[in-house]
Amino acid sequence: MTAGVIEGARSKGQKIVLCAAVLLAAIPPLVALLRSMPMLPYAATSLGLIVLAIAASRGGGQVARLAVTTALMGTVMLITASLRGHPWQLDSHMLYFAALAGIVVLVDIRALLLGAGLVAVQHVAFSVAVPSLIYPAADLVTNLQRAAFHGVVLVAEAVALVYTVLLRQKQVAQADADQARVTQALAEAQKSKALADEAQAGQAEVVTALRGTLAKLADRDLSGVIEQEFPGEYDQLRTDFNTAITQLSETIAEVTARAVDLAEGANEITEATNDLSRRTETQAATLEETAAALDEITSSVKLAANGASKVEEYVTETKGKARASGDLVSAAVSAMSSIEKQSDEIQNILSVIDDIAFQTNLLSLNAGVEAARAGEAGKGFAVVATEVRTLAQRSSEAATDIKKKISGSSEKVDEGVEMVSRVGTALTDIIERVDEISTYVSEIARTTAEQAQGLNEINAGVVSLDRVTQQNAAMVEQCTAAVHSFGGHTRELRLSMQRFELAVGARAPHSRSDPGSTVVAFPDEPRMVDGLPKPANASAGH
Structure with a gap:
């Protein structure tokens, strides 16, 4: 072209x-x-x-x-x-x-x-x-x-x-x-038109045959199948339609049987959820009491921990003061030792003074003898010698007196040093004991604080567990209500399925408890107990 x-x-x-x-x-x-x-x-x-x-x-x-x-x-x-x-x-x-x-x-x-x-x-x-x-x-x-x-x-x-x-x-x-x-x-359109004209005649026959069967199907009658063969390829439609009707009838029969099983299962679940709800409520009440008691124990432990902390502070403060007192005693012992040493030095000095007084007395005696020998000219020197001898005697007496007093003071100082040493030894023992007590009190305070913290965590966990338990109880109630509603829906489903007339040979629904039964009634509807659905035969001892 x-x-x-x-x-x-x-x-x-x-x-x-x-x-x-x-x-x-x-x-x-x-x-x-x-x-x-x-x-x-x-x-x-x-x-x-x-x-x-x-x-x-x-x-x-x-x-x-x-x-x-x-x-x-x-x-x-x-x-x-x-x-x-x-x-x-x-x-x-x-x-x-x-x-x-x-x-x-x-x-x-x-x-x-x-x-x-x-x-x-x-x-x-x-x-x-x-x-x-x-x-x-x-x-x-x-x-x-x-x-x-x-x-x-x-x-x-x-x-x-x-x-x-x-x-x-x-x-x-x-x-x-x-x-x-x-x-x-x-050309293809003309060919299609010829085929359409040929198929139209066959379609009229097919539509006529399907109309009666579909009318039965509209009335929920699934027992009718098409026995008359269709012309040409339409016979496959008849076969498929009969297969679909048969499968639908068997499916509805199976759905009806499953509805019965679901209803019985729903009642069993309702009974179990009722029992679980009661146990959950009991558990929640017990857990609430436990939480209250644990809260009181936690408060007591907190008070004990606070008291232990204060005792630890007081012991620490006492230990500090004891250590300060020990330092003062040590300083006193040192001062007493210094005083004792100075007393010994003063005694040495008094011995020297005593020796000087003795020598002066001898010199005054010699001077008196020499003045007597001098006669009239030595009278004045004799008076001086007499005064010097008197002064020397007084000095000797004073030195002797001082030596006696210092000797007495040295004895007292020795006694004071010994007593202070004993006090220092006692304070040292006290400080060691206070250190041990402080260690024990610190350990007690730390342990008490850890116990208080652990009790706080346990208390928080118990409170959280109590809250979750309350939520679980509410959820169980909701689940029970849902199961009850589910049982009602299965009842309605079975009533809807019973409206269909099943084909011959379709498996009839039966109960799990009676496999041979063809007519099965649903269990009684659960009763409401304490706001929860409960079967009539539910035992209170569960």
Whole structure:
């Protein structure tokens, strides 16, 4: 189909190009005649081109298209040659591009390439050999530049025209493909219509058979199946429908049986949740009392811990004071030792004074003897000697008295040093005992603090456990209510399922306690006890 469309377009284009060549063939001889040039060469050449094109076009095909292309481009070349030396000779070059554009109607890329090649060869050859037949000037360089410029334009136009031809061919091919698809669709539509007419008759029979069975199904009667065979492929529909009805009947029977089992299970769960609820409440009450007692113990331990901390502080303070008293006793012992040492030194000094007094007394006696010997002249010296002897005796007596007192003081000081030493030893023992007591009290305080902290954690855990237990009790109550509601739903489900009339052979529902039973009643609805559902036979001892 595509080839036929393209060939038709090429045939019309061939006629158009041939007519254009015939019309243009008269121009060269006419221009030569008007310009007083030899007319015969132009007329003969134009006529030869036209005759060749007409002869080739009779056979048609690729050769005819190339022939009319050659005739058209040759006629344009003759027009340019006939205008040799005229100002319009350059303007006539526009005919090459117009003729090349006209060749597009042939829808032939080879013809386009032939036309473009003839123009290129003519421009290059004439620019070198006979420039006057193509350009008005005889400058070779200028003519070659013009030929190059015209060649670039010619190539650009040829590329554009080739793309146009290719696009045209593609469009024709697409149109041909679309037409083929439309034709095929029409054929398939006619075939489908025939099949639809054939199927419509079978559908009427199928619908009639299904209408009665579906009416039974609407009345919840699942016992009816289609025995009449359907024509053709519709018999599979009958088989599938019968299978679906049978499976649905068995499914409903199974659902009914499971509803009975669910109801009995719901009652058992309700009884268990009632028992669990009571135990949870008892556990919650016991845990609450335990938490209160543990809270009191925690408070007592906290008080004991605080008291132990205060005792530890008092013992520490006492230990500090005992250590300070020990330091004072040590200082007193040191002072007593220093006093004893100084008493010994004073006794030594008194011994020296006593010796001085004894020597002075001897000297005074000697002086008295010497004064007596001197007679009257020594009376005054004798008085002095007497006074000195008296002073020496007093000094000796005073020194003796002081020595006695110092001796007594030394004895007392020794006794005081011994007593202070005993006090220091006793304080040292007291400090050691206080250190041991402080260690024990610190350990007791630390242990009591750890016990208080542990009791706080235990108390917090018990409080949290009490809260969780209360929540569990509430959850158990909710679960019991939900199970009770679930039992009601299963009852409604079984009543709904009993409305269906099952097919022959479908398994009848039965109770777990009586497998052979075909009619099963649901257990009694649980009673409400203390806000919770409870079965009638529930035991209070659970």
